[in-house]
Amino acid sequence: MSMSKRAALPSFLLAGTLLVTSCSGGDAGDPGNAAASTESIDGIELPEGVEIDFWHIQATIYGEAMTEMVQEFNATNEWGIVVNESFKGSYQELNQAVRASLAGGGAPDVSMAYENDTLEYVANDVIEPLDPYIESEQYGVPEEDMADMVDGVLARQQVDAYNGSTLSWPHGNSSMGMYYNADLFAEAGIDAPPADWDEFLDQARQMKDETGLPYSAMGTGKNGIYYNMLRSKGITPYDPGAATTEFTSPESIESLELLALLFEEELAYTAADTEQEFTNERTATELGTTARTSTKIEQIQDKFQWSVALTPQETAEPITQLYGGNHVILSSDDPEQELASWLFMRWFADTDAQSIYAARTGYSPAVESALDTELLSTNYEENPQKAAAFDNVFVNAQIMPPTAAGNAIDDMVTGIVEEVVLGRLTPQEAAERMDAEATSLLASAPQN
Amino acid sequence: MALHTIENKTAETTRTRSPVGPPKKSARAHAAQRWRRKASRVVLYGALIAGAVVMLFPFFWMISSSLKTFQEVNLSPPTMLPSDPQWSNYAQAWEGPPSGFGRYFLNSLIVAVLGTALQLVTGITAAYAFARMKFRFNNLLFLVVLATMMIPFEARIVPNYVLIRQIPLTGGNDLLGEGGSGLYDTYAGMILPGVAGAFAIFLLRQAFMAVPRDYWDAIRMDGASHWTFLWRVLIPMTMPAVLTVVLFGFIGRWNELLWPLIATQSESIRPVQLGLMAFSGDEGSLYHLLMAATTLVAVPGIIFFLFVQRRFVEGLTAFGVKG
Structure with a gap:
């Protein structure tokens, strides 16, 4: 099959034009624009x-x-x-x-x-x-x-x-809060949400003993909860500027051990939709975003008494995740x-x-x-x-240190924490892996 | 269809064998054979019914959920049937998104029909060239076409976007493709990047190659051209493959989400899949409305499939395509 000369010329012109225009780049977002001044x-x-x-x-x-x-x-x-x-x-x-x-x-x-x-x-x-x-x-x-x-x-x-x-x-x-079912708390003899993570564990065991229900439902992305634990102990999980992490710190190991224990004793469990678990009274608490408060109000209506509290804290300066x-x-x-x-x-x-x-x-x-x-x-x-x-929650919320590697680190931490709660990795092994991978990701992030 | 064929074959085999089979069977042997046949049929139907239930359950769940209230759809353990069917969910879902679902349906129909038709034209002509014409680098070019199937869609987003924005002399663009928006936010922008598909070319080429060359030799003697051979002989003979391409093309475009999201800005030209996103976001989903809208969106695809299913199955089995 041969292309006629008459057809070939326009075809080559069109192809050439497309090539030129494709290589020329767009006009928006042209780097190097001078930033506006207040006077201008x-x-x-x-x-x-x-x-x-x-x-x-x-x-x-x-x-x-x-x-x-x-x-x-x-x-x-x-x-x-x-x-x-x-x-x-x-x-x-x-x-x-x-x-x-x-x-x-x-x-x-x-x-x-x-x-x-x-x-x-x-x-x-x-x-x-x-x-x-x-x-x-x-x-x-x-x-x-x-x-x-x-x-x-x-x-x-x-x-x-x-x-x-x-x-x-x-x-x-929005921010990460701890939703709790006040009726279940009363049934288990718990007066108020836990002040620190030790009390969190005690209450979880008490809830299981008194009601037979797990204490907390956690989503598939547990990086937020793990970060929250670390930050509540006064530790910033990583420093993008220095490309270092605190994943192998004693506080981090302690947090991972607590997560492993909660799952081992079936005091906590993973759910795809933690809100559904909480609103259906299958768990006493849910660690999640306060953005879902309005949908919870609509779902729970008058089924039970509930509220939202700050996640457990261990320093004088309370902090939680800001979303x-x-x-x-x-x-x-x-x-x-x-x-x-x-x-x-x-x-x-x-x-x-x-x-x-x-x-x-x-x-x-x-x-x-x-x-x-x-x-x-x-x-x-x-x-x-x-x-x-x-x-209770939002006024204490702060974002994690931002980094262009943030999404990749979140995914990596989520995967490794999941291995810990499934008992496939020890807290120490997990901490070392997270440290190695996050350090490498931080070092290669564009702003570094 | 498949069962019918098996039955016929069995009957034929029985007829053929009977004269040369064992001289006589006892009544007990016949009864045992009949029992075995019945038993195997029960097992077969049981398996088919179980398969059908598994396949149909998501549809049942979708329809059941679409009739529940916001509270009931979030119940755990869930209810199988809505306690008080909310037919109004359908009206709410229809009117909920900014442009209303009527507009989204029309847009999807335009994109799916035109896109599929254009893909068919490019697929048929390219497949014909690869299957029936001799030219230099035929096989190499075909391999290049096949290789495009390996490029993930995500990797093509930016080049496709640049291309539609910078098509010369469209959407206010000059000859160099600058100054305007090209085909961005138009039906053409949504359709064009997918009109030449390697899968369609591959499937049709295989189908065209399966037609014996004698047909071409015969029609050539009558002075027919390639076009005549293609439209009068090849396409009618390979209709199952053509319909398979149509079905895959139509459903693929009907279900397209990411490309229309990137290539459009105005709600008034967006397709149904983007309308569905009005009920589901980063901060949660309205499952009852989402399911009602999904039911509405699924109906045209199901109806289309029902019309072409026989040919579709023939196409898949004849040309060895796996879902």
Whole structure:
């Protein structure tokens, strides 16, 4: 079969054009963009009707709440900014979509991102530092508003790995809490949730003896619980800057031994859906995200008394895991576009928007002033568990030290901790393996 | 169909053997043979029923869950049947996502039908060339095509995205593919990256090669062209393989999730699988609505399968494709 000359020429032209365009790269996220200064930002007079694209991961009631918030912003903002929101699946899928758009063009103006994703974007120089916007006289955030932000939430926007910059702004936040069934606690003769991990073990044995029920259901990803144990003992699991870990420390071995013991004595068990286990009274406690408080309220209704407490602590400074994503601005060549993005982000993290988000979902508000709004105060009165999630747990939450290797370390730790609870690895063996693998991952992470 | 064939063969074998078989069997031997035949049939049907139950249980569970309340669907141990069927779940699921499921269905139908049709055209023509035409590097090129099956989808996301964004003279792009959005957020952007599939080419090539060359020689004597041979002889003779490609293509596109998620932004052009995601996210799932929506989404695929199942099975067995 031979191709006619007439057909060959256009075909080669088309193929050549595609090759050239494929190699040329996109225009969005062009590295090397000069960051905006406070003066230049103050000098911008935003024209009416700037449109921005916003990519997120929120579905179910979270998606509905966010659509409501975006509509509210579009209808009320004084600059006539129009936000086009687009759902992009899970964090992983969102990250894939963002990376594809950075290569091919069409990146969103604002995207949700975890710190680990943010560090990837920093390494590629594709996001805008927010400090000039925050400090702007015309468009910035007053000091009292900065002070209004919950400590852990503010801290995660300015982590050490960002080298003194603020690279993200709050979206929605939750934390790891300990849900407990108060009726089962009473039946077992337990007065209050455990203060430390020794008491956790004692209560677990007491629960088993008195009711025959396991004390705790844990999800398949146990890295969060293990990190939580370490941090409650005053240990930070790893240091991305120094590429070292504390996985072989005595506190780590102790934590792994406790996990192994809980499973060996059948005081704890693994469940794919721990919430289902808790709401169906198959376990007395559940260690999980406070984002699920609202769905628990709906599922449990009047079946039993319950609440949420801080996980056990062993130092004077309580701490638990902080979850949820942030917003980042992806660089473009258009300062007006970037400013409009910032104004949307600023609004989203402010009192009114956060009160809507916290009232409609299980997230806790990023700013304390949201608690004083009529919407959220009424909601918390009607749902005391949500108030408990904020007061008892959320205010103590801090993120793990962010690193671009974070996702890989989490996966590795999850796998190895699972081996420990299944009795396939001793705590010592597990600790050594985690240390070796995490050290190597940290050393090869882009920010190092 | 398969059982029917076995029965016929058995009957035929019995007829053939009877004249040369043992001269006479006692009544007891006949009874034992009959009993063995019945027993083996009971075992066979028992196994088939057990298999069917295993295969159908997820569908039963999906429908049962779709009619439960949010509380009941999360009960453990679960209830097999809804205590108070919530038919309104279907209405809620239909209207729940931003664009409504009607729009998602239409979008999926457009993508699945057009995408499958285009894949069929590229598959048939390429397979014909590989199976029937002699040209330099035929086998090598075919191996290259096969090798593309080894590239995971995730590795193709970025190149495909760059390609659809930078197709020249589309979506405001200039001749160099810059300045606009290309085919991003369009039906064409969702369809084009999958229109040339190695699997379709492979399956059709095998089918075309199974047709004896004598047919080509005969039709050639009547002055027929390659096109005539392809459309009048080869395709009708290999219809099971063609329908297998259609079915795989249609269901594959109907179930596609990640690519439409990346290649689109507007809810108004997104397909049903993205509509389903409205009920399931990082912060939990609304299983009862998810199951109601999944039931709605599964129906067209099931109906389509029912129409082409006989040909589909023939295609799989004739050309040695394993699911």
